[in-house]
Amino acid sequence: MPPQNDNPEVSLDTLIGYALRKAQLKVFQHLVNELEKFDLRPAQFSALAIIDQNPGLVQADLARALDIEPPQLVPLLNKLEARALAVRVRCKPDKRAYGLFLSKAGEQLLKELKVIAQQSDEASTATLDDAERAQLLGLLQKINRNHDCL
Amino acid sequence: MPPQNDNPEVSLDTLIGYALRKAQLKVFQHLVNELEKFDLRPAQFSALAIIDQNPGLVQADLARALDIEPPQLVPLLNKLEARALAVRVRCKPDKRAYGLFLSKAGEQLLKELKVIAQQSDEASTATLDDAERAQLLGLLQKINRNHDCL
DNA sequence: TATTGTTATACTCTATAACTATA
């Protein structure tokens, strides 16, 4: 922390965006470190979870759910397929598209990863108690509701 | 009883990290759009605010405060100096280092930007009322307090 | 002609090693 601060009445510390970014970097970095042991990135974990909850969805749907562009999905899914965690299956009605499914190994790994992610969440927010964590989750989800202002 | 492995207890929507990331992207993107009108990035705004509160700090201090590496600071400060918003001044005691100061124009622009940032904060969290916003800020700051290294 | 997934490309952000000039 740099030297003194003689005019603190309006500062970065009153901005939600500033605190939000710092907190996100901290929590995200913790998860990155945990998932590194599985040679996975957070987006790959999220992809596994979304496929698990929406078996058969096509890549465009997954891209929208992850809020990334379709081209970014290609190496991500290649990696998951190469590790036999997920599969692309040609759609019967529309042979341009692929339905996405988890393999048994993918389902099993995902179960492990969910525990890891939950523990990472708690470890990186260890200054909060359970009630505060629940409160925070509710507030964040409330922010994430209205997407029409974007 | 066969133990069911569905595990709906832990999905992405129960993870603080997931909600935190989505909220941060939303709030950050809103600020990026607002600052774009001034041809500035959030890190440049933060740099202006930190220099303003800590006039004369050296670049290593600013890098630490912004949580970026010193090399990333070079083009950032070059831009601020080229626009005459901030200046690097050789330190008298240690001629290797530069003290950083805002120009009058920098101070004046910063005053404007603080209003913009505050409005951006409120606009991108418009689903929250003032009490919830204050609550959220407190929770985030609590996360950002690290007790393992002071 | 339009769409799904893919390739190629570029632009930003970030991280690290090496260089300069001072100490």
Add this chain to the structure above:
DNA sequence: TATAGTTATAGAGTATAACAATA
């Protein structure tokens, strides 16, 4: 020798246009 700032560079993450196969 060690440090402050800089340069050069490489690695991610992200965004867009263009292409192939299919509709």
